[in-house]
Amino acid sequence: MALPNQPRDPRPQLPPRSPNSVRRTSNIDMLHDGDMLSLHGVARDLVTDAEGRGAVLAEGSIEVELDGDRILLSIRTTPELPGSDSLVGLHVGRGFRAASTAILPDEMVAQPVALLLDDLPVAAIVSAYSRTYEISDDDGSESKSGSDSGSADGEGGRPNLLLNTSQVMLDICSGWRSDGELMASIRDGDGMSLVAPSVPEDEGPDDPLAWHEMLPLGRGVMRRSRIIDLAVGDPTDISGHDVALWAWFRDSHCSVDDHKTVLHEYEVAGRIEPNRGPLSECIATPRVLPFPDCPTAAASAGRLVGLSLSEISHHVRKEFRGVSTCTHLNDLFRSVGDVESLLAPRVDAASS
Numbered sequence: 001m002a003l004p005n006q007p008r009d010p011r012p013q014l015p016p017r018s019p020n021s022v023r024r025t026s027n028i029d030m031l032h033d034g035d036m037l038s039l040h041g042v043a044r045d046l047v048t049d050a051e052g053r054g055a056v057l058a059e060g061s062i063e064v065e066l067d068g069d070r071i072l073l074s075i076r077t078t079p080e081l082p083g084s085d086s087l088v089g090l091h092v093g094r095g096f097r098a099a100s101t102a103i104l105p106d107e108m109v110a111q112p113v114a115l116l117l118d119d120l121p122v123a124a125i126v127s128a129y130s131r132t133y134e135i136s137d138d139d140g141s142e143s144k145s146g147s148d149s150g151s152a153d154g155e156g157g158r159p160n161l162l163l164n165t166s167q168v169m170l171d172i173c174s175g176w177r178s179d180g181e182l183m184a185s186i187r188d189g190d191g192m193s194l195v196a197p198s199v200p201e202d203e204g205p206d207d208p209l210a211w212h213e214m215l216p217l218g219r220g221v222m223r224r225s226r227i228i229d230l231a232v233g234d235p236t237d238i239s240g241h242d243v244a245l246w247a248w249f250r251d252s253h254c255s256v257d258d259h260k261t262v263l264h265e266y267e268v269a270g271r272i273e274p275n276r277g278p279l280s281e282c283i284a285t286p287r288v289l290p291f292p293d294c295p296t297a298a299a300s301a302g303r304l305v306g307l308s309l310s311e312i313s314h315h316v317r318k319e320f321r322g323v324s325t326c327t328h329l330n331d332l333f334r335s336v337g338d339v340e341s342l343l344a345p346r347v348d349a350a351s352s
Contacts, residue, residue, distance in 0.1 A: 007286045007295055008197040010262045014227065015246065016207055017048045021231040022057070022342040024335075025212050026112065028119050030127035030222040035068030039123050043112030044212035045342060054209040057342075060113030062120075066092055070124050077113050092124045110341040118338075122331055123224060126251055129263055130222045173297065177323040180293035196261035197288060199252050217254045222263075225250050226332070228339050230272075242280075243272040243343065247336050249328070250288075262288040264328050268301060268336065276343055278308050284329060297326035304333060312337030 017023055026043035045057040065073040070092045075084050083103035090096055100117045101109075108114055169176040176182060199217075217223050229246040251264040265287035271280045284301035286294065300320060307315055313334045320330045 006195075006289050006292050008195055009287050010197055010200055010250070010265050011248070011267065011287055012200045014210070014248070015229070017046075017052070017054065017210060018229065018231040018244075019048060019050050019052055021048045021229055022046065022339075023048070023210075023230075024112065024115070024228040024339055024342065025210075025226065026115055026119070027212075027214055027223055027225045028062075028116065028123045029215075029218075030123055030130065030224075031218070031220060032127065032131055037066040037068075037070070037124065037127055039064045039066070039120060039127075041116040041119065041123075042212055042214065043115050045112055046209060048209075058112055059212070060111055060116055062113060062116040064092075064120060066124060072096075077117070079108075079111075079113060081108065081113065081117070092120050094121075096121050110338055115335060115338060118334075119224065119331070122328070126224060126263075126328075127222050129251075130220060130253055171323050173294075173325055173327050174323050175289070175291035175294040175297075175326070177293055180291070180323075182291045182293065196253070196263060196290075199260035199262055217252060217260055219254050219256050219258055222251065222253050225252070226335060228336055230339065230342055232343070241274055245270040245272055245279075245282075245336065247332055249332050251328070263290060264288060266298075266326075266329050266332055268329075268332060270301075270304075272309065276308065276340065278306050279304050279312075281305060289326075294326060297324065297329055300325050300329065301333075309337050309340040309343075 023046045024043065025046070026041065028039055028041035031038045031040075039062070041062045042060070044059045046054050047057055048054045059078075061078045063074075063076045067073055072088050072090050072092050075087055077084055081103060082105065086103060087096075087100060090099055097118055100120075104114055104117075170183070171178050174180075226249040227247065229244075231244045231246075232241050246267070246269050248267040249265065250262055252260055252262050254260045266284060266289075267287060268282065268284045270282035272278070273280050282301045282304045284298040286298050289295055303319070304312060304315070316330050316333045316337070320333070
């Protein structure tokens with residue numbers, strides 16, 4: 001059963017850096033090797049002055065190994081996180097974020113490496129798509145998830161993630177809502193065909209500082225990429241100036257025949273009132289989502305209006321649950337809430 005109506009419009013080109021802005025970029029690559037899962041992430045904060053000159057504020061990286069049960073076997077970070085060895089042996093799922101937050105020194109809570117650590121649980125989940133969905137041999141545009149509603153294997157003996165996990169995922173988000181089209185297709189036993197658009201060839205912009213250094217997306221790899229932009233009238237004196245916010249993420253996959261497709265993509269635009277005030281507007285735009293009911297979660301962005309950046313992460317953790325939300329969009333919201341420190345007057349670093 002084909003499921004129409006889900007958005008398939010990946011952003012053809014990413015925006016250039018703005019003068020008087022700060023940009024946080026990150027990626028986590030996910031690669032399965034048998035039952036083992038390797039996660040490698042890099043993140044960077046960059047400030048751009050009024051003349052467009054850029055300077056790195058902070059960088060971080062993380063490398064972890066997980067077993068087939070998502071138990072953390074090893075972890076290495078740059079800069080080194082004191083106490084990170086205490087995370088070895090933990091399940092990278094529910095409760096992991098609380099444990100990882102507890103080891104962060106105060107001065108590292110808002111650093112890029114903290115974002116990467118926070119992203120590990122969702123990366124472990126998203127990585128499953130690389131093992132479950134097959135790319136069509138014809139044109140690489142169609143991913144299939146089988147048609148046998150009762151078996152543990154879908155078409156061709158493939159593990160059928162959607163059919164097997166439907167009860168676990170029920171009503172966890174808008175896409176898996178019990179009264180939605182996805183669950184109806186599962187109950188009918190039809191299976192489903194999910195269309196994954198190709199990654200645009202020219203993502204741009206032609207700017208070596210627009211992104212931190214990333215390896216090309218390798219075959220069999222899933223990648224979560226993220227950008228957060230904050231642009232102000234004068235970052236040396238943010239008083240009296242609104243701040244324009246733009247945030248974006250994409251989950252992409254490279255097949256064994258080197259075809260790159262997009263699974264999830266969202267962008268968020270908003271404005272922050274002067275003097276680090278609350279959000280005065282916040283709009284989420286779904287670009288690529290796998291299921292027909294997923295896009296309704298975009299409306300949850302409006303619930304952030306009136307909150308300051310420092311309040312967003314806790315509010316989303318506590319209040320954004322169930323069928324009015326998207327777990328991946330929630331992570332984007334929370335990552336926005338973590339960058340308040342980037343509003344500090346650090347533009348002098350760009351001209352030193």
